[in-house]
Amino acid sequence: MRVFDEAAIRRAVDPEAVVDAIAEGFRLYTNGEVDVPPVGLLHFEDPPGDVHIKYGAIRGDGYYVVKVASGFYENTGRGLPVSDGSMLLYDRRTGEMLAVLLDRGWLTEVRTGAAGAVAARLLAPQDVERIGIVGTGVQARFQLRALRAATRCRKVVAWGRHPGRLEAYAGEMAAEGWEIETTPDLAVLVGGCRLIVTVTPAREPLIKDEWVCPGTHITAVGSDNLGKQELDPAIFARADIVAADSISQATHHGECVHGLASGHLKSARIVELGAIVADPSLGRTSPDQVTVADLTGVAVQDIQVAKMAWAALRG
Amino acid sequence: MRVFDEAAIRRAVDPEAVVDAIAEGFRLYTNGEVDVPPVGLLHFEDPPGDVHIKYGAIRGDGYYVVKVASGFYENTGRGLPVSDGSMLLYDRRTGEMLAVLLDRGWLTEVRTGAAGAVAARLLAPQDVERIGIVGTGVQARFQLRALRAATRCRKVVAWGRHPGRLEAYAGEMAAEGWEIETTPDLAVLVGGCRLIVTVTPAREPLIKDEWVCPGTHITAVGSDNLGKQELDPAIFARADIVAADSISQATHHGECVHGLASGHLKSARIVELGAIVADPSLGRTSPDQVTVADLTGVAVQDIQVAKMAWAALRG
Numbered sequence A, B: 001m002r003v004f005d006e007a008a009i010r011r012a013v014d015p016e017a018v019v020d021a022i023a024e025g026f027r028l029y030t031n032g033e034v035d036v037p038p039v040g041l042l043h044f045e046d047p048p049g050d051v052h053i054k055y056g057a058i059r060g061d062g063y064y065v066v067k068v069a070s071g072f073y074e075n076t077g078r079g080l081p082v083s084d085g086s087m088l089l090y091d092r093r094t095g096e097m098l099a100v101l102l103d104r105g106w107l108t109e110v111r112t113g114a115a116g117a118v119a120a121r122l123l124a125p126q127d128v129e130r131i132g133i134v135g136t137g138v139q140a141r142f143q144l145r146a147l148r149a150a151t152r153c154r155k156v157v158a159w160g161r162h163p164g165r166l167e168a169y170a171g172e173m174a175a176e177g178w179e180i181e182t183t184p185d186l187a188v189l190v191g192g193c194r195l196i197v198t199v200t201p202a203r204e205p206l207i208k209d210e211w212v213c214p215g216t217h218i219t220a221v222g223s224d225n226l227g228k229q230e231l232d233p234a235i236f237a238r239a240d241i242v243a244a245d246s247i248s249q250a251t252h253h254g255e256c257v258h259g260l261a262s263g264h265l266k267s268a269r270i271v272e273l274g275a276i277v278a279d280p281s282l283g284r285t286s287p288d289q290v291t292v293a294d295l296t297g298v299a300v301q302d303i304q305v306a307k308m309a310w311a312a313l314r315g
Helices: A006-012 A015-030 A106-123 A138-147 A163-175 A186-192 A234-238 A247-253 A256-262 A273-278 A299-313 B006-012 B015-030 B106-123 B138-147 B163-175 B186-192 B234-238 B247-253 B256-262 B273-278 B299-313
Strands: A002-005 A040-044 A049-058 A063-072 A083-091 A097-102 A131-134 A155-159 A179-182 A195-198 A203-207 A217-220 A229-231 A241-244 A270-272 A291-294 B002-005 B040-044 B049-058 B063-072 B083-091 B097-102 B131-134 B155-159 B179-182 B195-198 B203-207 B217-220 B229-231 B241-244 B270-272 B291-294
Touching: A002 A006, A002 A299, A006 A097, A006 A106, A006 A299, A015 A106, A015 A138, A015 A270, A015 A273, A015 A299, A040 B049, A049 A299, A049 B040, A049 B049, A063 A299, A063 B063, A063 B083, A083 A106, A083 A299, A083 B063, A097 A299, A097 B097, A106 A138, A106 A217, A106 A241, A106 A273, A106 A291, A106 A299, A131 A138, A131 A186, A138 A163, A138 A195, A155 A163, A155 A186, A163 A179, A186 A203, A195 A203, A217 A229, A234 A256, A241 A247, A241 A256, A241 A273, A247 A256, A247 A270, A270 A273, B002 B006, B002 B299, B006 B097, B006 B106, B006 B299, B015 B106, B015 B138, B015 B270, B015 B273, B015 B299, B049 B299, B063 B299, B083 B106, B083 B299, B097 B299, B106 B138, B106 B217, B106 B241, B106 B273, B106 B291, B106 B299, B131 B138, B131 B186, B138 B163, B138 B195, B155 B163, B155 B186, B163 B179, B186 B203, B195 B203, B217 B229, B234 B256, B241 B247, B241 B256, B241 B273, B247 B256, B247 B270, B270 B273
Parallel strands: A002 A097, A131 A155, A131 A195, A155 A179, A195 A217, A203 A229, A217 A291, A241 A270, A241 A291, B002 B097, B131 B155, B131 B195, B155 B179, B195 B217, B203 B229, B217 B291, B241 B270, B241 B291
Antiparallel strands: A040 A049, A049 A063, A063 A083, A083 A097, B040 B049, B049 B063, B063 B083, B083 B097
């Protein structure tokens, strides 16, 4: 059994290279080849914290993976990050523990970013001139980085609620080679970008339907829990394609929940990203289509990224 | 974060010293102070294997524990043990992973043995002259070892279905200081022992009601799953006290299931070991009582033994 710390994992894993593995994971998931039991939960009060235990295996694969992720909300006052996490990789033939990946949540950020890149590959129009990033948090960084593997576009418009954080985001992303501008006006961002990623903790719609031009793709990442919402649900009625990483999750606690509740979306219209990976004709077929992808995060992403880390680290 | 292997854990943890911690864990569990969510399960075929993920925390405690245990049934052919397992210990205030205990299942054997000692302390008569051990597997060893912390008796009668394994068991236990004899006749064992532990994978009753003398305590450890059974259910009707580590588990998949099914036992008669720890007057009150304890294994035992290991190992 080997233990790898976050620094070693960051050195070994190329986030852009994860994108193909995540696409393949979605294909296997949609094809029913992944065992993903219900998430285990522990909830604490005083100090408040939540622990999620996600685990599963791909049929016929050599591994199973257990991820323990936590959020302890008073950690900031202790000089610690709120989120923490690690992944355990086991030999599926013997139960032997092969590796403890002490990535402290980094691999989760990477696999979530990679899912955005998969959605963009399958649904964004060709020749995007500007990428719109809505949100300025950690995952907004990982989303943009992963898009290197999905588009040649390097021009970005970013929006955030907090001017200071928006400038910090723009500065960091510029240093990573992006030609980035910021706007205080979300309508300007939506009107000027054909590939938009929303990565906020918003609890009511940020993106209005009337702002969305033909030929726009939106990936909604922020709504990963009940009560969160980033899109005007009328956008679902407009959309030619509504995709999700997992239909069962998206219709339970993702952005799609709001489209279903308002009647703008019928669940039968939602197509899983894995189905589009298997049959790209289910993805964008013309430059004027409006498309939406709703990401909630599936354990098969953890399995795939843990396997990639192990392959890179085992030497 | 620190990693400890099986050898280090064995050196640091005294199985007899675990008994008090397990008794306290049962008290907290019965008192509703332990969060033990449903067990996570992964099942594999070809090669066959099962993975159990048990996790939980004691309210107000400094830790939470995740145990990943596996059984891969073709491991024997690979020169590996069938069972494997490890425990992860976390700081409950921050989510920080403190320790990976690579005990390979040893701590589970210890905490299960300790539960038998708790039952014997609370329910076995004073001045037992002979301990009866029914079964010759690994846990039959741990049960007997733990009883050092529950009785002064060092005379043992052992029974097993396989003569070779029975002799091996007797030899090993004799080397550990027990005055041990074996018998091919289970009725002789039951008639001659006032403290009996059953630790077999039996699927039909081994111990007949008519063999059981007044003043006998029986701890049934083997029946940890549906379909397993070690006791004639009529023993439950005879018993003055029927105890269980967990009433909800014992009546779902423990030995008690058979007493309930046959009508020899009403669930309202079952008392939890934790209730007897809190109020010993609920335990044995006279030397002639017949008592039964049904052990199925509760996650609070894992929490308690992992904490003891950490306290001994952290230095």
